[in-house]
Amino acid sequence: MYHSEFYVFDQDKPVPVTIRNYTQDDFDELIQIQSECFPPPFPSDLWWNKEQLSNHVMRFQEGAICIEVDGVLAGSLTGLCVQFNPKHMQHTWEEITDHGYIKNHNPSGDTLYIVDISVRPKFRKLGLGKLMMQAMYHVVIQKKLVRLLGGGRMPGFHKVADTITPDEYVNKLLTGDLKDPVITFLLRCGRKPIGIVExxxxxxxxxNYAALMEWKNPFN
Structure with missing residues (x-):
């Protein structure tokens, strides 16, 4: 079980934070967090349901973590293990996560694949997403996996989609000419783009595009 307690700073004030594995007692609050994090036009049927959350806890609890700020549940991150071939990158979120139910979790897989990361909007200035991602890096190292991987949404792309390709968009993010709420965040977390998924x-x-974002285990 993962459990880490420390402080983050809200401006100049230290605030106690806990990262831990989530349990059945957290399910209602986790679904509420999803609704706050992914409002329309994001489809509401892609928010967690209790059967999905039960599978996360039962099948791969090491990959089911949440973060509390001063006792308030503020976000979650979920992953599963898969066998990944870099020569065959194309997949959908539904295929690789079993529609979020992770029944395809492979305990012998070489890759920890991020299913979802959510942080309540009112807590987003505290750097909680990055802290949860770093917690998952610990799991990758502990389980001696090759990498952490996941498809990053590109919510800023629609603004420029009529003038540049998805690859050009990511390149502009890497040169700092553009910023994206998700991909730029993942870059700050230490992830690297390795391809575009249609x-x-x-x-x-x-x-409907995503940038496949990787973090390689430095000990492999």
Missing amino acids: NYLEDEESC
Whole structure:
């Protein structure tokens, strides 16, 4: 079980934070967090349901973590293990996560794949998403996996989709000419883009594209 207690700073004030594995007692609050994090036009049927959350806890609890700020549940991150071939990158979110139910979790897989990361909007200035991502890096190292991987939404892409390609968009993010709420955040977490995935998720803002973002285990 993962459990870490420390402080983050809200401006100049230290605030106690706990990262831990989530349990059945957290399910209602986790679903509420999803509704706050992914409002329309994001499809509400992609928010967690209790059967999905039960599977996360039962099948791969090491990959089911949440973060509390001064006792208030503020976000969650969920992953599963898969066998990944870098030569065959194309997949959909539904395929690789079993529609979020992770029944395809492979205990012998070489890759920890991020299913979802959510942080309540009112807590987003505290750097909680990055802290949860770092906690998952610990799991990758502990389990001696090759990498952490996941498809990053590109919610800023629709604004420029009529003038540049998805690859050009990511390149502009890497040069600092553009910023994206999700991909720029993942870059700050230490993740690197390794390719573009088409029709990854029904996502108008990203024009259904995603950037496949990797963190390699430095000890492998």
